Amino acid sequence: MAHAELFGDQTPGCEPRWYQGYPSPYYTASHTSFRAKCRAFCDKEIQPYLEGWLDRGEVYPASLHLRALAAGVPTAGLSRDVQSWYPAEIVPEGGFDAFHELIMLDEIAASGPGGQLGQMGINSMALPPVLFAGSKQVQDMVVQDVIAGRKNISLAISEPSAGSDVASIRATAVRDGDFYLVNGQKKWITGGHMADFLTLAVRTGGAGAKGISLLLVDNKSAGIDVRKMPTQFDTCHGTTFITLDNVKVPAGNLIGEEGKGFKYLMINFNHERLVIAVAACRFSRTCYAESLKYAVRRKTFGKALAEHQMIRWKLAEMLRLVEALQDSNERVAFQYKEAVPDERMGSQCALLKVMASKTFEFCAREAAQIFGGSSLVREGPGKLVERLYREVRASAIPGGSEEVLLDLAARMSIAGATQQLAKSKL
Structure with missing residues (x-):
């Protein structure tokens, strides 16, 4: 171009x-x-x-x-x-x-x-x-x-006792003839009240990752109860709590092979983290855009906010981080465009999502400081910034919390360094 x-x-x-x-x-x-x-x-x-x-x-x-x-x-x-x-x-x-x-x-x-x-x-x-x-x-x-847009499907993994720790899920699927009987709870399931189907993570085997399988479940099946959960940012989409009580799922609805569900999910998570990072980048940019325009027109102590050096510093820092995040999103997108295998993208996508949520948190905070009291109310010139501020944690926690993802990236780097060191000694 x-x-x-x-x-x-x-x-x-x-x-x-x-x-x-x-x-x-x-x-x-x-x-x-x-x-x-x-x-x-x-x-x-x-x-x-x-x-x-x-x-x-x-x-x-x-x-x-x-x-x-x-x-x-x-x-x-x-x-x-x-x-x-x-x-x-x-x-x-x-x-x-x-x-x-x-x-x-x-x-x-x-x-x-x-x-x-x-x-x-x-x-x-x-x-x-x-x-x-x-x-x-x-x-x-x-x-x-x-x-075709006629139906929807939600990813049902997390549970009250297992969020980022996917390998610890407890919901069970016990084979009973031509069916699985599914019991358990799922929490923080985005769009569960809109979904016609669930890609459901269940335990079909023993403890740990190797006991997890995936089932395609009709969300209207008998024994499924879905309720919307009020959240910090109560959106027009929604977060839900799902209870499964002796839900009969045809055995043919098994996705892939028993015991390989964890592997399928780990590959899938990389893409999810890119999705979250792209939205967080635009939200961060909106914080910057709203703040810049407000700082130019708003006057305090006899001059425009933008004439105060500290406000200019805040704007510059916001834009610096937003542009770096945009570049990183495009770099990761290019890897996908070039068909780099998902198993090689784990560390990059983990660090990208952390960068995205931390950038968004910084920009939302600085935007709120620039708008002052107007960012505390759900009306007036700061209402969009107020909304954005309540959205931050929804980028930092879902899809793998910042702490878990940083640890993942570090462990992958350490494993690679250990392998290289071993090769150098051969």
């Missing part, structure tokens, strides 16, 4: 650099066209209604997925496994790649915090295990309907 097309807000730093005329090695005419398509959809179908959904505590309408697909915006992510399931008319020449997905996630997040179309992201996390490990029978039950 010799010279990028100007697009969106041209205030410095308020859009990614390639939106503001700077060349990039990653984006093509296909990406430029897709970006316009995504923003037009968000401007028409989300922006006019988002505040009302949030204020009323409503779930966004399920029909939004149908309208998204009609507008050419995919409904279940753009991972390699899902490409062939989309209608040919919405797939660009040469196919979708990781940068189309980055653009889509970024543009949805640019609409503001609140989980609008959040189930699309959850579909993109819950469907891959079905696509790369599920039988044709399992795929035929769910994939086409999710791709």
